[in-house]
Amino acid sequence: MACCNEHSRSELLRRGLAEAGRGLPAIEPGMPMPAGTGLDRRSFVARGLGLALAVYGGAALRPQVFDEGIAAAAAAAPQQKVLVSVFLDGGADSLSLLAPTGDPLYRQLRPRLALPPADGLAFTEDPSLSWHPSLAPLAQLHGEGKVNVMPGIGYDHPNQSHFTSRHFWEVGAADERLATGWLGRYLDRVGKPDNPLQGLSLDWSLQPSLATAKMPVAAVDAPDRYDFYARGVWGEVSERMVAAIGRLGALPTGGDPGLRAASDAARQSAQLYEQLTPFRPKDDRKTIVSPVPYPAGDDRFPRRLAGLAAMLAAGLPLRVVALSAPGGYDTHDNQAQELSDDLKLTADSLLAFQRDLEARGLADRVLVHVWTEFGRRAKENGSGGTDHGAAGTGFLIGSRVAGKMIGEFPGLAKLDEDGNLRATADFRGLYGAILEDWLGTDADAIIPGARKFARPKILR
Amino acid sequence: MRRLAILIAAAIAGLAALPANAETGMLSFVQIVEKEFTLTPSRPSVRAGSVSIELVNFGMDTHDLVVKSVKAGSKPVRFKQLDPRGRTERTLRMTPGRYSLWCSLSNHKARGMRATLIVTK
């Protein structure tokens, strides 16, 4: 009974938070979707992709092959598990995301930046920690058992260069010369040569974790802005002109590889333009309609997540998706305000995304991994900010997660020799767990030295 | 007339930021490259008049730039903070003399992010 008492006590705490009604109410799967929600699967697949595709690595293929490949992949694996990787750029301050308000050392190290004890929400798994107020939406989801927190995740011999540390996380190894992303290697292993959507970078360019050696992947920045404008051409003539790009690209090349590369690029671009028609704003018609509200404003992050949910709902064969959270987390000064604003938009958007997936009945298929390249120093600097540290905080969000911390909070009493938080979990072990338990593939083939790292339990 | 008066008043203080669409005529350029923890102008001196000062962040941390004449009482001109790989530009009207340049964040100036720019006749 003792175990159950403790278990039920923490359960009570969680339910209490969930019922406090913060944020959006949980949506039961099976609820009917509001009318006019996005595009239905048939129209998506029939048109191919209604999105601007920058296809990396697929230039040798005809877009028709992509169309067929995408349709085939969608038909073959309708229940494909999806991983969404969200990057907090700059090294987010773990001690602010989850503040050790119960530790007197905290206020000594952070005289200006320490979170006032009343402000944060209690973190149910470790009462000495409080959530940053802007992370209330994550606290809500955590209360529902949908968040695994990694309070001290990193690696041995921490590197404090943004580019180097970020590179390690992206390639899944402490190796500066490795040129493929860990998710790229996953796709090289299980991906198809005719499905560029298997790896989708929701950005202007390819997120490095998706860099493959051979499989095509794609980058989508703004589906509603892919156009081919020419000065002094408009209307019907302009539409014909773009179609002519495709026809020029379909002319015989006589096997000349140079001509073929140029022709392929032309044809694919024309095809994408056509497939993009539903997303191009016409009059005031909105192109993506979500069943739940997302944070308003100009920022791309909520819009990209909304578009992603619509794509998944339409059955597009995505496997791994990568994007960056809004804002910058390299808070050497003015930390308090910047972090507050950036985290709020990020957390609000992630909550909306989770609710969107639940409304569309997709929540069981999607796992969101939130990561940053390192945490920050325990002691604040003299400018109201913090400098580069070592272990940081990460999250796994989704309906299927275990809902338990991975690695304990490292604590402020035993910092490493540089005065930074020690890592209580290794990112390579986490990657191994994601690859094996969520994506169902052999981690050893993808993460160098995978066996050396303890693999946490991440799912229920 | 009013704009001319503003320019003259500012010129007495050493430098004036030009309104965005001011006519500039002859223009000199200088680029300030910032890294940890250095601040290096692309040239040691520029000719007085309209000077386009460009700040480029080649470092890994946020930086900014302050430009101020060494003459007592002059007002500093602040450039906005830049993330790594960021850049920003301002065109200033500068009169001959010595100007101090530095990064105002944290202890960056003490660690070496400072330089002098000479404005010649």
Add this chain to the structure above:
Amino acid sequence: MATIPHYEGPFRTAEAERLLWRAGFGPRRGQAASLARLGLDGAVRSLTHPPAERWIGPAPHDDKGHPLAPADAYGHDHLWWLDRMVRTRRPLVERMTLVWHDWFATSNSGVGSQKLMLAQNRLLRRYALGSFRKLLVSITANPAMLIWLSGTDNRKDAPNENYGRELMELFTLGEGNGYTERDVREQARALTGWTSTWKRGKGQTDFRFDPRRHDPGVKTVFGKQGSYSWRDSVSLCINHPEHAPFFVDKLWSYFVPEPPDARTKAGLEELYRRDHEVRPVLDAILRHPALYTGPRMVKPPVVYIAGLLRGLNRGVDTSAWVWLSDGAGQRLFNPPNVAGWDDSRWLDTNAFRGRWYIANTALEKVSLGDRKGRKGPKVPNDPEAIVKGALAVLGNPTIRPETHAELLTFARASLQGASGWKAESYPPLVANAVRQLLAVSPDLQTC
């Protein structure tokens, strides 16, 4: 002496055009025809033994009319060099400078000084057609390179292998080709001694070799022993038996997309080994049948831009070229890494769109139709004339008959049935569209 194949076919405008695109930045108006009149040998010689430089056309400027300040203004370095490509009378010299920039890929993102990058650029140009041995010696001591590949961090008590490794892997031998990790370490020792002084507010200055920082001991490189210094490092690489084959393959690949056959390769290596001069090797490559009869190559972005400007008889008059070229994947003085640009990845759907907007910017100054109340020249409602006009505006490039037919089909279809107000207003729209389509056609993306 292995005889190197020599192109024997007709050398007309189309062949001269290809030569100018591969060995330069495309023809100016009429230049292909006049080059063709020189015959193959004469044409190649005019490129490899060019006249003194003289700039053809007005000086470059930015959008506001300001002259360029290549060391002091962001992007002006790119514009300055693009302008040279457009106005040069020595296209092969400029093209080889670009080849060396890719070969010894140094990026300002690591150097942080446009001035030092420009000094390196001058060095590359000095040896564009000259001695590769001298170029290699000079680049090893070049300040931008010393910063970029940590040459000044390489000290006797704390060796840094960065330059020593790339010297062999990327510049002279090829990865793992005839050297070991031990050679990398020993080369690093031989290369120690270079240093600079950092002056606050001035940056790295006074680059020099300091014997006190040099490791004077005996090193074993490629099985040979000696108390090697940095010049020896270079000689050892140049004299390595794997260097000439590597050099020939790599230099050839900038001009011809498929590797050379064995006889050609042997002949070129022999030519090169004589005195490590680049000009005779180029002479042979530019006369080779593979260049004229083999498959096409995609034009690198700056070559495409410079060529459009040359064909349109337009100078560098806007800073847009900086970000447009970047959008297509090539920002001068900023190669993506020390391995240079990847020629096989110039065209994906993102880069195609980048090239579309390059063409749009190039053509916008000559776009037809009325603007701001001013009436433009009359465009006839005549598909043939429209296509002919588009070709003329772009310097009459050689295109496939199918491409010509497709453009004609487009013009006809767009004008067909255009009656009433459309009969009046459609022709300039169609003409602008045809020009744009021609400029981004696979024919003009390749050479």
